[in-house]
Every structure is written in C-alpha cells, then in structure tokens.
Amino acid sequence: MPLRWALLWSFCLLAGCSRSPANTAPVEGLVLFNGLPARAAITSQSVNEQGQLIGRPSNADTRPDGSYSLTYSENQAGALVGKQRVTVTVYPVERAADELSFQERFKSTKVVKVTRQVVANETNRWNFVLTY
Secondary structure, X not given: OHHHHHHHHHHHHHXXXXXOOOOEXXXXXXXXXXXXXXXXXXXXXXXXXXXXXXXXXXXEXXXXXXXXXXXXXXXXXXXXXXXXXXXXXXXXXXXXXXXXXXXXXXXXXXXXXXXXXXXXXXXXXXXXXXXX
C-alpha cells in the first residue's frame, strides 16, 4: 500500500497537479544605454515587507532592438504581482563579428538595481534609459 501512494504522489508531482499557477502579470519594456538599444539581462524577484526575497525570479534578455519580456517559468510569462527587486545588467554590444573577445563580450558594462511594482491584470512597462 505505501508503494502505491508513493507512485501516485510521484505521478501527481510529474503531472504538475500539486502546483497552482502563480499570480503573475506581464512585464515588458526597453533598455537603452547611451541612447542605443542595449544588450542586457533583466532579473526581477519578489520581496516581502522586510525586503527578503520570495518565490522564484523572472528573467529576460533583451532583443536586438533593446526590448524584453520577463518570463516567470517555461510556461508562464511575467513576474509575480507585488514589489520586485530588479537587476539590469548591461553588456557590450558587438558591432562587427569577432570585435570583442569572449571575456569582453560577457563582462558587464553597467549593473543597475532598482525596486519596481508589478500590478495585477495589467501589462507592466518598465523602461530603463541608462548612461555611464
């Protein structure tokens, strides 16, 4: 009998029936660095009233035009509703093939940490216009 319950529980976990969808809302925006579309990574994570991180982070990489859309999980776009700690990491843009070495390509040019709010039932737009 315990083996049956273990198998049933395992199946339930694999099927995802133990997880309810997270309370998320879409987050999108644009990252510009010195007036140009930036190559950047954006990470956003919920924080509670004490400033402690909660839940899983949402992530995005910018597209060539500097735009991005956060993703909470493989099947869920956006970020958790509520207060977020956001980190924007800007990387050098390679204008020509092999212009930068591997290390130069992934060495951050600028890192910015801010707090933003994700509002339920809205498309949240976070634009970042950054300079040196």
